[in-house]
Amino acid sequence: xxxxxxxxxxxxDDPEASLAFYRDVLGFEVRNDVGxxxxxxxxxxxxxxxxxxxxxxxxxxxxxxxxxxxxxxxxMMAKGTFAMxxxxxxxxxxxxERLQAGDADVVQEPTDQPYGVRDCAVRDPAGNLIRIQEVR
Numbered sequence: 001x002x003x004x005x006x007x008x009x010x011x012x013d014d015p016e017a018s019l020a021f022y023r024d025v026l027g028f029e030v031r032n033d034v035g036x037x038x039x040x041x042x043x044x045x046x047x048x049x050x051x052x053x054x055x056x057x058x059x060x061x062x063x064x065x066x067x068x069x070x071x072x073x074x075x076m077m078a079k080g081t082f083a084m085x086x087x088x089x090x091x092x093x094x095x096x097e098r099l100q101a102g103d104a105d106v107v108q109e110p111t112d113q114p115y116g117v118r119d120c121a122v123r124d125p126a127g128n129l130i131r132i133q134e135v136r
Contacts, residue, residue, distance in 0.1 A: 004051060004052075005052055006051065006052070006053065007043070007052075007053040007054065007055050008053075008054055008055070008085070009054075009055045009056075009057050010054055010055070010056055010057070010083050010085060010124070010126070010128050011056075011057060011058070011059040011073065011077055011082060011083060011126055011128070012042070012056040012057065012058060012124075012125070012126045013038065013058070013059075013060075013074070013077065013125075013126050014038070014125055014126065015033075015038060015040040015042055015056070015058075017125035017126075018042060018056045018124065018125055018126060019033075019042060020125075021102070021104070021124050021125050022042075022044045022054070022056070022124070023044065024102065025098065025099060025102030025104060026087075027046075027047070027098075028044040028045055028046055028047070028054070029044065029045060029046075029047045030042065030043070030044055031043040031044060031045055031053060035058075038058055038060075039058050039060075039061055040056075040058065041055060041056070041057050041058070042055070042056040043055050043056075044056065054085070056126075059073045059074075059077070077126050077127045077128070078127055079127065080107075080123050080127040080128065080129050081129075082127070082128070083128045083129070084128065084129040084130075084131065085128060085129070085130050085131070086131050086132075086133065087130060087131070087132045087133070088132070088133050088134075088135040089132055089133075089134060089135070090134070090135060090136055091134070092110050092118055092119065092120060092132065092133075092134035093110060095120075095132055096109065096110050096120050096132075099120075099122050099132075104122040104123075105122055105123040105124075106120075106121075106122055107120075107121035107122055107123060107129065108120055108121040110134075117133045117134070118133070118134040119131055119132055119133040119134065120132055
């Protein structure tokens with residue numbers, strides 16, 4: 001089997017704040033932006049990886065969930081426990097400086113982890129945890 005990761009979904013509750021974070025702070029390109037108001041599906045990704053994308057989607061738009069489930073998702077997003085993304089960079093310190101300059105919500109500064117990686121963690125505007133590992 002020959003599989004690749006094409007897209008992964010992360011929830012958002014503020015499309016403009018999400019755009020500012022993923023486009024302006026992380027430097028991802030916007031590949032698609034459909035819908036209107038808070039009901040927008042925004043596809044972003046690294047400019048040098050056209051086949052890999054993140055789709056920022058409004059969880060309230062899912063017709064298959066109940067109001068109680070929507071409330072639970074909103075609560076988990078607010079706590080930063082609903083979704084997570086792991087990114088990689090060859091220069092963690094420079095990436096972290098850019099995150100700080102973009103007023104990212106820092107969870108953990110660059111740290112040498114006991115399991116052998118050096119990484120940091122921030123939250124995106126929707127509360128999603130973004131960990132970034134240094135990969136050389």
